[in-house]
Amino acid sequence: MPRGAAVPSLVKWGLSADADLAYRDLVAFGPRTTGELARDLAISGRRAQAAIEELAAAGAASPEPNAPDRRRRLPSWRPAAAAELVPELRRRKAGVVDLGGYARRHRRLLDTLAPAGGLRANHLADRATTRRRIAEISAVERWEHLTVSTERTFTPEAVAAALPLDRQLVARGVQLRACGVPSGNGEGMPPELSYAIVGTEYRECPEVPAKLMVIDRRVALPPVDPLDLDAGTYEIDDPDAVGALVNLFEHLWSTGIEPRRSGVPTIELSPREKVILGLLADGHTDSSAAKHLGISQRTIAYTLRALMDRVGVDNRFQLGLTLGATRAVPPPTGSPEG
The missing domain is CATH 3.30.870.10 (Endonuclease Chain A)
Structure with a gap:
């Protein structure tokens, strides 16, 4: 995918947030093993493997047979091009409307x-x-x-x-x-x-x-x-x-x-999502929140992007409106009203 091209939301097409994050990581950084994905995204190896299996089943990722992990002989995975992936996902998802x-x-x-x-x-x-x-x-x-x-x-x-x-x-x-x-x-x-x-x-x-x-x-x-x-x-x-x-x-x-x-299920936030949202609501930047939690700034961005895609919004302002309206998170303490 060309640098700067829009990355489609796989959550909107029925895939999990982990699969969406893994796909974004592959697009941004090229072929990765499941271990590298787990480290990048700060998730367990089991979750990374499940995400890769989900991507493979959807045709969103395929193995690089000539680039295995030398220690465990695990393949690297490369992402499918969005231009080919999105039409296929649309065909699978779309129903016939009379x-x-x-x-x-x-x-x-x-x-x-x-x-x-x-x-x-x-x-x-x-x-x-x-x-x-x-x-x-x-x-x-x-x-x-x-x-x-x-x-x-x-x-x-x-x-x-x-x-x-x-x-x-x-x-x-x-x-x-x-x-x-x-x-x-x-x-x-x-x-x-x-x-x-x-x-x-x-x-x-x-x-x-x-x-x-x-x-x-x-x-x-x-x-x-x-x-x-x-x-x-x-x-x-x-x-x-x-x-x-x-x-x-x-x-x-x-x-x-x-x-x-x-x-429709209510919006359930993971413990990490709740902590990150709480810190940002209290005035932290992505950088200071990452330092506070001992994780990378990239993980903050990935987590918020996956949440926005799961909820179905396109920016953080809309995310705040939606989460506040559905009471998925309480309003930040000490924040001004109006």
Whole structure:
């Protein structure tokens, strides 16, 4: 892999954090034996061997037969090129999504809301117009914000864009509830974590019939075309139609699961992760934390990178938000509020 090229997250494709760390070590430093990996990563030889076996099974690493460890005759391992590895992992992980069937269900739902004279709605012409109108309505929202989401992952950029508005709603005491579908192939932040950042109550369903937003049970906003959000959104304020959509949401809510409690394991931190996060929260740099713990600065960076990938975030700021929102770690003592 060329120097400076992005290293894919193997955790997002179902491999363990140890395997991800081992792959990153191989990419950064070239072929390594399991013993060298164990020393680099400050893990046991057994864990290093398990990581290598996992990489080999996934096609992410292969042995160098001509470069054995002279003492134990153990082979060195080289990483697969990301350009070849990621497409293969995607093929293994990705499921078949029936977009046509989803679009038909969405349109049937809209048809049920339309009386003989057609759907009574204001057509918001495009995505930008929709966003402006949502901001206007949300500014006077009083008590409840319902969302049905069809996205299986959210990019960090999408999460960051939604944070200010959602935080304003939470600060005003508006209850946020969302129903969504199980996360997809890992290219982004899972819905259960992105919603956790702002404290939205979230439930997961095997599938949902439409993308939808309902504000204070008086205005509903479904997209015109679920496969093309640039086609705009319907703004519906007819009480009967809005009531039907609220009933749909409540049905999904009553049958959904809470993945943060039962469907998806909570974020479990290892003792090392807890100590490192505690030191960094108390003001240590990577260098001073490494000296305090008697480990390398590289191990600090590897540990945090593996944790970010496991949680599904791309930087330390997002990691702090997610861990704080899910209460995986307590807030640092002595840190200023706000």
